[in-house]
Amino acid sequence: MADIRVQDEADELAVAMVQALAQQDGDQALAIGVALAPLIEERPTLLARHAAWTAQAHILRREYDLARGALKRAIALAEAAGEVDVLPDLRRLTTEIFQARSAIAAARSGPLPDTLLGRALAAIDGGDFGHGTDLALSAREAARADEDPREEVLALLALARIPGRASDAVQAAHAVADASSDRNLVTAVAQAARAAGIDLPKRVF
Numbered sequence: 001m002a003d004i005r006v007q008d009e010a011d012e013l014a015v016a017m018v019q020a021l022a023q024q025d026g027d028q029a030l031a032i033g034v035a036l037a038p039l040i041e042e043r044p045t046l047l048a049r050h051a052a053w054t055a056q057a058h059i060l061r062r063e064y065d066l067a068r069g070a071l072k073r074a075i076a077l078a079e080a081a082g083e084v085d086v087l088p089d090l091r092r093l094t095t096e097i098f099q100a101r102s103a104i105a106a107a108r109s110g111p112l113p114d115t116l117l118g119r120a121l122a123a124i125d126g127g128d129f130g131h132g133t134d135l136a137l138s139a140r141e142a143a144r145a146d147e148d149p150r151e152e153v154l155a156l157l158a159l160a161r162i163p164g165r166a167s168d169a170v171q172a173a174h175a176v177a178d179a180s181s182d183r184n185l186v187t188a189v190a191q192a193a194r195a196a197g198i199d200l201p202k203r204v205f
Helices: 009-022 026-039 044-060 064-081 084-107 116-125 129-145 149-159 166-180 183-196
Strands: none
Touching: 009 026, 009 044, 026 044, 044 064, 044 084, 044 183, 064 084, 116 129, 116 149, 129 149, 149 166, 149 183, 166 183
16 A cells, blocks of 8 residues: 555655654654645545555554544545555554553553552653663562563563663563563553564564
């Protein structure tokens, strides 16, 4: 659905929007999408693509309700334009949004402020990265001692918010989540990796 023949300004903007998505820049993609929209009102195929790209940009920004609305529009436009080959990919994105929202719901039942992890997050939010790192590492060790993969993943995702630690922490969180076979954890890590522009290893069967 992203193959575009560049013929005019609208096509150039469409290419730029796809490039922004490839760079995991949801803000830029949405900004380009706003400029693109009025130029494609009479181009149903590009309208469908635009809606799908807008949904992907909202996913990058973790705006899942907006992404869901854009995907519904993308599916309707693709069906009207006869682009039935893209429908499986659009429905896969719908499933991804559902999983992400489930992961967020699980995370919201997470650490209280008086836990190690809660204090780590409070320190990080306050810009005290040194203390936040120490607390998050301690939270991870406690989770490992308790054989609690959920808490270990959350501790690692807290560490990922420390400058310079994102890649290693997210990769470690991915390994723990994958080994746990907890779909919500796997989805939470995948979303964190996408937001940070980190490529996760593919599972080989």
